[in-house]
Amino acid sequence: MKNFPVGDLLRRPESGAFLGLVFVLVFFVVFGSVEFLKPAGAASWLNVAANLGIVAIPVGLLMISGELDISIGAMIPAGALTVAIISGYYGLPIWLGVVGSLTLGLVVGLINGFLVIRTAVPSLIVTLGTLFAVQGLILGCSVFLTGTTSVALSPAQSGAVAKALFGQFIGGSFQVTIIWWMVLTVIYVFYVHYSPFGSWLFALGGDKVSARNAGIPTDKLTVTLFVLSSVSAAFLGMCQAILFNVAQVSAGMTFIFNSIIAVVVGGVLLTGGFGSVIGIFLGTITFAIVNQGIYFTSFDRNWSSLIIGVMLLLAVLMNNTFRIMALTYSPKKK
Amino acid sequence: MGILKHFCAALLATTVVSFAAPAVYAANIAVVGGKNDDAFWNIIKKGVDDARVIVEANGGTVNYLRLQTYDNFAPDVVQLIQTAISQKVDGLVIPNWVPEGEDPAIKEAISAGIKVILMNAGGYEKAQELGAINYVGSDEYIAGVAGGEYFSKNGKKNVLCVNTVPGAANLEARCKGVIDGITKAGGAAKQLPLPATSFGDATAVAEAIKATLLQDASIDGVITISAGDADSAAIGVLQAGKTETVLLGTFDLNQSGLDRIKDGTQGFAIDQQPYLQSLLAVTLLASAIDFGTDLPTAPVLTGPGIVDKSNIEATLTGVSKGAR
Numbered sequence: 116m117k118n119f120p121v122g123d124l125l126r127r128p129e130s131g132a133f134l135g136l137v138f139v140l141v142f143f144v145v146f147g148s149v150e151f152l153k154p155a156g157a158a159s160w161l162n163v164a165a166n167l168g169i170v171a172i173p174v175g176l177l178m179i180s181g182e183l184d185i186s187i188g189a190m191i192p193a194g195a196l197t198v199a200i201i202s203g204y205y206g207l208p209i210w211l212g213v214v215g216s217l218t219l220g221l222v223v224g225l226i227n228g229f230l231v232i233r234t235a236v237p238s239l240i241v242t243l244g245t246l247f248a249v250q251g252l253i254l255g256c257s258v259f260l261t262g263t264t265s266v267a268l269s270p271a272q273s274g275a276v277a278k279a280l281f282g283q284f285i286g287g288s289f290q291v292t293i294i295w296w297m298v299l300t301v302i303y304v305f306y307v308h309y310s311p312f313g314s315w316l317f318a319l320g321g322d323k324v325s326a327r328n329a330g331i332p333t334d335k336l337t338v339t340l341f342v343l344s345s346v347s348a349a350f351l352g353m354c355q356a357i358l359f360n361v362a363q364v365s366a367g368m369t370f371i372f373n374s375i376i377a378v379v380v381g382g383v384l385l386t387g388g389f390g391s392v393i394g395i396f397l398g399t400i401t402f403a404i405v406n407q408g409i410y411f412t413s414f415d416r417n418w419s420s421l422i423i424g425v426m427l428l429l430a431v432l433m434n435n436t437f438r439i440m441a442l443t444y445s446p447k448k449k
Numbered sequence: 450m451g452i453l454k455h456f457c458a459a460l461l462a463t464t465v466v467s468f469a470a471p472a473v474y475a476a477n478i479a480v481v482g483g484k485n486d487d488a489f490w491n492i493i494k495k496g497v498d499d500a501r502v503i504v505e506a507n508g509g510t511v512n513y514l515r516l517q518t519y520d521n522f523a524p525d526v527v528q529l530i531q532t533a534i535s536q537k538v539d540g541l542v543i544p545n546w547v548p549e550g551e552d553p554a555i556k557e558a559i560s561a562g563i564k565v566i567l568m569n570a571g572g573y574e575k576a577q578e579l580g581a582i583n584y585v586g587s588d589e590y591i592a593g594v595a596g597g598e599y600f601s602k603n604g605k606k607n608v609l610c611v612n613t614v615p616g617a618a619n620l621e622a623r624c625k626g627v628i629d630g631i632t633k634a635g636g637a638a639k640q641l642p643l644p645a646t647s648f649g650d651a652t653a654v655a656e657a658i659k660a661t662l663l664q665d666a667s668i669d670g671v672i673t674i675s676a677g678d679a680d681s682a683a684i685g686v687l688q689a690g691k692t693e694t695v696l697l698g699t700f701d702l703n704q705s706g707l708d709r710i711k712d713g714t715q716g717f718a719i720d721q722q723p724y725l726q727s728l729l730a731v732t733l734l735a736s737a738i739d740f741g742t743d744l745p746t747a748p749v750l751t752g753p754g755i756v757d758k759s760n761i762e763a764t765l766t767g768v769s770k771g772a773r
Contacts, residue, residue, distance in 0.1 A: 155663060158688075159656040166652045254485050262771040264488035265677060265703040288659075288688055290652070359651050361680045361705035365487065366649045373646055406646055406653060410660035417615065419644040 129394035131437030132382045135430035136401045142426065143404060147411035156411060158288035164403035165296040167373055168396065169351045172303050173344035175378035175395040180340055181320045181387030182238040186227060187348035187374065189249035191367035193219055194352025196253050196266060199362035203268030204261045209277040212268075213353060220349025221342060223249060228338030238341075246371075254364050264364040273357045282357030292354050299347075303392045312336075320387035377402040380430050382438060389438070401430050475508035476738040478540040478731055479533035480568075481526065482515050488676070488703060489723055490515070493569070495771045496727030504735045511731060512536070523550030530554040533563070540564045540734040542727070544586075545571030545579075555579050564738055568730040569723070570619060573748035582737060583744065585730040587721035587752030589619045593626015595753040596698055596719050600627075600670045601634035603716065605696050608638035608670035611658060613678050615642030620674045623700055627672055638670075651681040658685030662695065670696045676703035676718070683709055702756060702764070702773055711761050720764075721752035724772040 143151055150156045170187050177184050194216040202212030223245060230241045257264055270278060283291045307313040318326040319333055327333045348370075356362040381398020383390030405426045409419045480497050483490035494513060501511040514529045516522075527550055533541050534557065541558055545551055545567050556579060559565055565581040576584040600608050608631055610624035621640075628638040641661055647653035662668055662685070671686060673679045679699035686695050696716040699706060709715035729749055736742045756764045767773035 150663075156660070159660050162656055163650070163653050166650070251485075258485075258491055262491075263704060263768070264491060265705065267703075267705040267708055269708065284688065287690075355651055359655075359680050359684055359705075360708075361677075361703070363488075363677050363680075363703075366651065366677070369646060369649045373650070406644070407656055407660065409644070410657050410664070416640075416642045419642065420646070423644050423646060 127391075127441070129382060129391045129397060130441075131434035132380065132394040132397040132401070134437065135380060135433045136397045136404070138433060139401055139404050139408065139426055139430060143408035143411060146414070147408055151408060151411045154286070155288055158290075159410070160400070160403040160407040161293050162288075162290045163407055164400045165290060165293040166351060166355070167370065167377055167403060168296045168399040169292065169299060169354075170344065170348050170370055171374040171377040171381075171399045172300065172392060172395050173340065173347045174374045175381065175383050175390060175392070176303070176307065176316060177238075177340045177344055178375075178378055178383050178385065179320045179387055179390045180316050180337065181323065182231065182337065182340065183375075184227060184238065184242045184341060184344045185371045186223065186242040186245040186249060187344055188368045188371040189246045189253070190220060190223060190345050190348035191352040191355070191370055192362065192364055193223070193249050193253045194349030195356035195362035195366070196257055196352075196364065197349070198353045199266040199268040199356045200257065200260060203272050203356075203362075204266055206272060209272065209274050209357075213277065213281075216349050216353040217346055220346035223349075224342030224345030225338065227345060228341035231341065232334045232337050250364075257364055266362050268356050268360055268362065270360060273360075277357055281354040282359075290358065292351070292358075295350075295354070300392060300396050307392050316340075317388060320389070322388075373402060376427060380427060380434065382434050398430075402427065405430070476504060476540055476735040477510045477512070477536075477538045478504060478542065478734055478738075479512045479514055479536065479538045480542040480727060480731060481529045481533070481544065482513055482727075483544075484516050484519060489701065492723045492772065493727045496724040496729075497731060499724075500728050500731035500735070503732055507735065507739055509539075509735055509739065512538070523547040526551055527554045530558060534558050534561055538563060539738050540566070542566050542568050542730045542734060544569040545575055548575065552579060555581070564734060566730045566734045568726050569721075576748070583730075583733065584748040585733065585751065586726050586748070587750060588748075589622035590626040590629075591750075592700065592719050592721060592753035593623045593628075594630035594633075595626075595755065596623075596672055596700070596717075597627040597630020597632070597636075597638065598634060599698065599717055599719075599755060599757075600638075600672075600696060601631050601636050603696055605631075605670035606636045607665075607667045608636065608672060609658075609661060609668050610638060610640045611643065611654070611671060611673045611678060611682060612640055613643045613648050613654060613674065615640075623674050631670075651677075651684075654678055654681035655685035655688065658682050659688040662686065662689040662691055669694060670698070672698040672700070674700050676701040676706050679703075679706050679709075679715065679718070683715060687714075702768070704768055707756070707761060707765055707768060710757060711765070713758070717755055717757040719752070720754045720756055720773065722754050722773075723751075724767075725751040 197216040197219050198212035201207050201215050202209045231238045315331045377399040378395050380401050382394035405423050482493050497513050504511050516525050541563050559580045567576045567581050567584045569586040573584040610627045624640045631638045673682045698717045700719045702718045702720050
């Protein structure tokens with residue numbers, strides 16, 4: 116351990132993600148302005164990152180374990196509509212709306228988890244099914260109960276406490292979801308990288324059969340991960356409804372793609388077994404910067420999507436190079 | 450499980466409606482509409498349902514055919530037209546969203562003896578070209594111009610038209626109308642196209658608008674192409690600290706937008722009054738088939754209707770009944 120530690124640092128799973136982040140940050144500071152790093156500018160990408168990050172981490176953990184959950188695209192509006200219908204349309208206490216929202220997340224997560232472990236159907240297909248089913252359910256319920264697909268939840272109905280906890284702007288521009296995201300990230304880092312849960316997770320993603328033979332409760336773990344992603348999505352939807360004072364049936368679908376992109380940019384392998392929470396965290400920030408950075412540049416806005424695509428591709432390539440370096444490295448013999 | 454019961458009831462109701470069989474000879478009408486979770490098309494449905502009462506009173510039927518997704522758009526719409534032809538309906542109410550794809554199928558329907566009214570999208574010239582009897586709907590461009598003029602009348606000089614689905618012809622026409630409307634009145638406007646990765650992500654849309662407002666301090670008006678985007682825009686404007694100075698407007702309505710108009714944090718909303726589109730299109734068509742009536746007013750424009758503080762109360766009543 117006398118070596119200069121740069122090599123070891125570069126070979127950590129998240130180093131590629133970190134370099135990708137630095138790359139896009141430099142790009143937008145050079146082509147945009149330093150405004151981007153000042154509080155008002157930083158809020159612009161931190162808010163987007165926090166929203167995405169709350170679902171991206173559990174989605175990433177599922178991907179590490181070799182599964183996928185795309186039903187989050189429906190769970191986000193489902194969480195939002197549940198709280199808006201219960202507390203906004205019917206005017207019941209906000210805590211009931213919050214509990215209702217999270218309970219729905221729990222139920223859908225359990226359904227996803229049990230379907231995946233009880234049947235041999237790939238989780239992509241199972242969650243594709245629940246994606247449409249939940250979408251249909253919330254649409255049907257929303258139209259049947261309220262007669263509309265966009266349900267308002269006024270600040271007065273949310274109340275000061277819920278507004279402060281889930282839907283306030285700290286310092287006038289930072290969404291409170293940023294704090295939730297940070298706290299959740301710390302908790303995830305602890306569980307994934309410093310507890311048996313984490314080792315089980317990677318073992319599960321590496322080789323499911325061996326993991327089970329080694330005595331890892333693979334079924335319980337899988338169900339837990341699906342519940343986590345589903346509840347997180349419902350939680351995010353709930354925060355959005357309280358923050359924007361409205362819930363819409365059609366929102367949320369972009370989160371499916373965006374979260375997978377953030378996770379992959381963060382260095383998780385699509386095939387599972389490799390990745391890190393910090394990597395996903397950095398990947399999420401990278402995605403948010405690329406998505407929002409464009410507004411701080413003078414590029415014609417019609418080129419936005421092109422620039423986003425190219426930047427993300429570069430970030431992933433950078434990341435890939437470093438992962439290959441890390442995985443093929445063998446220390447010199449002494 | 451109360452929710453489950455409600456859900457099943459809703460499901461049953463729609464199934465029963467779509468299988469209702471014709472009893473005696475009278476106008477059997479098919480209406481093609483957009484996706485279920487699209488708020489707009491549920492208001493259209495309310496118009497269809499109300500028109501159905503009249504059609505059924507005369508012994509006819511109305512069948513509302515809806516797209517399941519927008520992913521395979523043109524082929525799916527054509528498929529619905531074919532379905533209507535094969536059901537041997539007497540009349541077809543159809544939005545002409547994708548002329549290249551739909552035109553041949555609509556012509557086929559007309560040559561099969563089906564009377565057609567274009568609704569919501571297409572325009573009167575298209576209706577004449579195809580041989581449809583009328584066009585019922587709004588004109589996106591005219592609606593945009595009305596929006597631009599509204600800004601100008603309220604002393605606004607530099608307007609941003611936020612487009613979350615750049616490239617969609619009708620939405621581009623809305624923004625173009627706004628730009629032309631205010632330019633004619635001596636102001637200026639430009640479009641802000643947002644990338645696809647922001648669509649449906651309220652925070653990303655809000656932050657994009659905030660950043661743009663901070664970059665260009667001369668912007669004193671913001672208009673969004675859909676009611677949902679206005680919810681995000683309201684937060685974006687608030688975040689930029691410009692709720693007092695920037696006038697926010699939007700195309701289309703929803704409850705939260707109307708709440709903002711009521712308490713003054715949003716200026717106005719431009720409504721194409723979808724309820725009127727389906728209500729008028731279906732009843733006009735049924736009357737033409739059953740009784741041979743011919744309405745000389747063409748096109749039948751259902752918008753723009755501007756909702757602002759002056760007519761907010763009546764509008765809210767309409768919303769509570771699912772018609773606005």
